[in-house]
Amino acid sequence: MERNIRNQKMNEQTVKIKNCKVPCYSLNTxxxxxxxxxxxAALCLYECGLKNIAVVTEEWxxxxxxxxxxxxxxxxxxxxSGDLLDSPVKMAQDLFNGGCMHGDIALCEAVNSVRCFMRLVNLGVPFPHDRYGSYVGYKTDNDPLGRAASAGPQTSQLMFKCLSEKxxxxxxxxxxxxQVISLLDEKEKEEKKIVGAVALDKTQLNSESGGFVLFNAVNVVLSTGGPAGMYHTxxxxxxxxxxTGLALKVGAVGQNLTESQFGLASVxxxxNLSGAYQQVIPRYISTDQKQREETEFLNDFFPDSGRLSTAIFSKGYEWPFDVHKVQDYGSSLIDILVYRETVQKQRRVFLDFTQNLSVKREEGKFDFSFLSSEAYNYLEKSGILFGTPVQRLRRLNEPAYQVFKNNGIDLExxxxxxxxxxxxxxxxxxxxxxxxxxxxxxxxxxxxxxSHGxxxxxxxxxxxxxxxxxxAALFISKKYSYSPPSIHEFIPKIKQKTEEAVAFTEKIRSQPSFSTLSLKQIFEEIKNRMSCFGAIIRNKEALSKEKARAWKLYHRIEKQLSINSTEELPGVFSCLDACLTSAVYLEAMCEYLEKGGKSRGSFLVMDSDGIQPCPELSDDWKYSLGKPGAFVDKRILELHLGSQFRVKKKWVPVRQIPKPDLWFEKIWEDFRKDKIIGQERSNE
Ligand SMILES: Cc1cc2nc3c(=O)[nH]c(=O)nc-3n(C[C@H](O)[C@H](O)[C@H](O)COP(=O)(O)OP(=O)(O)OC[C@H]3O[C@@H](n4cnc5c(N)ncnc54)[C@H](O)[C@@H]3O)c2cc1C
Incomplete structure (x- = not known):
């Protein structure tokens, strides 16, 4: 990958910020x-005619x-494909039914799904089709119809490959x-707007620029992915x-921050260990830290091998931990039991594909007839009613086996x-x-x-x-396609904020290290906090304490951190970002529980008056489920930071799926008169 491909259209100038000579690029987006x-997004912008754009990334x-x-x-x-009766509104309804997703956003995602999918096909992503050109589908979790498509175990990698080549x-x-370390904003009347960004060029940290790079941009498309840096597990x-902290820091609103997916994955x-990895029914074992004292711990909680092997099988297409799939020895009981072994008992858990699971003495030996009829029929139709889990896996989905082999793990x-x-x-x-x-x-x-709930x-x-x-590209190309301001207009707007960033790095580079915490330790604290308290098990009192600790740590890093080498600078900004993000997420979790929120989605709220996951687990595992129509389920929690990091919370009603007038002549007229995007208010 060539580094820093420069573009003729992008204006580059050098500006002085404190003692640094900083390159500044002016561009549209x-x-x-x-x-x-x-x-x-970059490709769509380009196809919409916007050429003065760039992608900035911490790691290609x-x-x-x-x-x-x-x-x-x-x-x-x-x-x-086939004769499945589907429609954009039906798909929007299924997205909406997931709970706490706005109906208009669901409709946009549904209506545009085929257009986006076919773009990927045209770019060369090898989604399978039959000889007539049908892009066949299958059922995935929370999908009633079979809308899922896949190009194999590495669909998103293939998407990356095709998009990046283009x-x-x-x-x-x-x-x-x-690495972008700050978004630059200004106030226009009562509204805030983004005017650019500051990045650190990790290859120039010791140069006269100090690594700083400025972007003077009309628009910023923020596609920085999920807040992965704040989790340990x-x-x-x-x-x-x-x-995410970049945007939270300038006052961007976060929504549904309580909702993440957690599930079983290899360490x-x-x-992800979904689909075939579970459908072939591997054996779950737990050991001590040194891989001794092996036990098939699930056997102690499931009444018979039929229910256990059916639960393991079902985990294949019920992959994420789901509070509604715990009771009656459901597939999500397995997640709870794995969590109990690894987090509470500090043991290690493994999937063993080399042998079938042991059964209770009175059951003789493992037999497929123990399975539910649905599981049995699936294995029979797939021709895998034989052998060991790994033999079945290789027959059912050889690429899934090879992924591990190629990464040094032979499941055989x-x-x-x-x-x-x-x-x-x-x-x-x-x-x-x-x-x-x-x-x-x-x-x-x-x-x-x-966008999801x-x-x-x-x-x-x-x-x-x-x-x-x-x-975003359609909108930008219609409404915000103009040139950025001149550098003389830009610099005064952003000077103070940029100088503060430079001053901060100077301070942490020069101040004596009186903090006993290393960057690594700070990261560990953030990650452990989120994985222990902000993951699948949530507890009101503990969350409230951890929220306060997260804020304390954030302010401590800002004031006290020092580093030994310039190379640590990017890590400092990642760490600040993860810490701020974790504090805001914990705020959301506390607020949700304050408003009476119970277990939902992928987390359990512990409640001594609640129900047990299964009779074999002790009372401390009791949790409660929400009642239909609860306050928190009809609204979406929005949260943003005001001045001095004051957290502002708002519960907004979930918007329904719109029912637009789809009369062709009317839409055509609006379209010709540029009333679809061009004359629409931007804050609709
Ligand atoms: C194991 C696993 C399996 C999954 N399976 C599915 C699935 O089957 N179906 C599905 O729909 N989804 C799945 N997902 C989710 C899906 O893969 C992701 O949501 C999606 O790939 C995210 O894409 P993104 O472009 O938003 O973010 P990413 O691909 O994470 O890209 C983020 C980019 O931002 C850059 N970046 C971050 N911060 C900065 C900064 N400060 N400055 C500069 N650059 C920055 C990063 O380097 C990276 O290039 C799965 C996720 C996981 C982890």
Whole structure:
């Protein structure tokens, strides 16, 4: 990957900020992040005629999209094969039914899903089709119809490959190894708007620029992905940290911050263990830290091997931990039991694909006839009623086996360590139907945009990543396609904030180290806090204490941190970002519980008056489920930072799916008169 491809159209000048000579680029739109959301946004902008644009990224090829997958990584789109009766409104309804998702956003994601999917097909993503050209689908979690498509275990990597080849082919400039550390904003009347960004060029930290780079941009598309850097137990790739804090710091509204997905994933090589990995019914074992004292711990909680093996099988397509799939020995009871072993009992848990699970003495030996009829029929139809789990896996989905083999783990020979991991953030920053945030000219797209709510059909994130960029590009090209201000107008607006950033780095570089905390330790504190208290098990008192600790740590880092080498600077900003983000997320979790919120989506709220996950677990595991129509389920919690980091909270009613007038002659007239986007108010 060539570094810093410069573009003729982009104006480059040098400005003096304190003692640093800082390059400043003026352009129409800066896209931050090079995952599938950012790259697609850049491509859509280009196709809409905007050439004065650039992508800035801390690591080309890093992030979730290019380093992640599962047995069959899914893209969720409206059904376009067979005789399935589907429609944009039906799909919107299913997205909306997930809870706490605005209906207009659901409609946008549904209506544009086929357009975005076919763009990917045309770019070369190998989604399978039959000889007549039908792009076949299958059912994924929370999907009643079979809308899921997949190009295999690495769908998002293939999307990254095709999008990045196209971006490079058309020559959109890419600032690689540039970490954005601050968004630049100004107040226009009563509204805030974004005017650019400050980045650190990680290759120039010791140069006369101090590594600082300024971007004078009319628009910023923020596609920095999920807030992965704040979790310890995580299946996000290590290269993904997230930068939601950049936007929160300038007052962008976060919504549904309580809602993330957690599920079983492998630890040594981070990968989701959904689909085939569970459908072949591996054996779950727990050991001490040194891999001794092996036990098949699930057997103590399930009454018989039939129910246990059916629950393991079901986990395949009921992958994320779901509070509604715990009771009656449901598949999510397994997540609770794995969490109990790994977090509470500090043991290690492995999936063993080399042997079938042991059964109770009175049951003789493992037999497929123990399974539910649904599971049995699936295995029979797939021709895998035989052998060991790994033999079945290789027959059912050889690529899923090879993914591990290629990463140094042979499931034929060794057990695979697992944990209940953070995987995806359904909530995030708020955007309107054009993906513009409450801060004008700032467009959060991809996972950083919290368009989804409590549950989402599997695969809707990849779709949302594409739809968001398309919508933002259409809007920008109509409303905000003008040139940025001259550098003489720009610098006075942003001078103070940029000088503060430079002064901060000077301070932490020079002040004696009186903090005993290293960057590594600070990160550990943030991550442990979120994985222990802000993941699948939530407790009101503990969260309230942890929220206060998170804020304390944030202010302490700002005031007291010092570093030994300039190379640590990017880490300082990532750390501040993760800490601020974690504090704001904990605020949201506390507020949700204050308003009487109970277990939902992918987290359990512990409640001594509640119900037990299963009779074999002690009373401390009691949790409560919300009642239909609860206050928190009819509204979306919005939260933003005011001055002095004051947290402002608002519960807004969930907007219904709109019923637009689709009379062709009317739409055509509006379209010709440019009334669809051009004359629409931007804050609709
Ligand atoms: C294991 C796993 C399996 C998944 N399976 C599915 C699935 O089957 N279907 C589905 O729909 N979704 C799935 N997801 C979710 C989906 O993959 C992600 O939501 C999606 O890839 C996010 O894309 P993105 O472009 O928003 O972010 P990313 O791909 O994470 O990209 C973020 C980019 O921003 C850059 N960046 C961050 N901060 C900065 C900064 N300050 N300055 C400069 N650059 C910055 C990063 O380097 C990176 O380039 C899965 C996720 C995981 C972890």
């Amino acid at each position: 800066l896209v931050i992040g090079s995952g599938i959301a950012g790259l697609n 090829g890093g992030g979730t999209s290019n380093n992640t997958g599962s047995d069959k990584q899914t893209y969720y789109k409206m059904s376009i 971006i490079q082919q058309i020559g959109i400039p890419i600032f690689n190894q540039h 995580s299946v996000y790739p290590k290269s993904q940290k997230g930068s 040594p090589f981070r990968w 020979k060794e057990p695979l360590e697992i944990a209940v991991c953070a995987q995806h953030n359904n909530g995030g920053l708020k955007g309107n139907i054009w993906w513009e945030s409450n801060i004008k000219h700032l467009f959060p797209v991809g996972e950083v945009n919290g 409590v549950r989402r059909p599997g695969g809707s994130s990849l779709n949302s990543c594409q739809v968001g960029g398309l919508r």
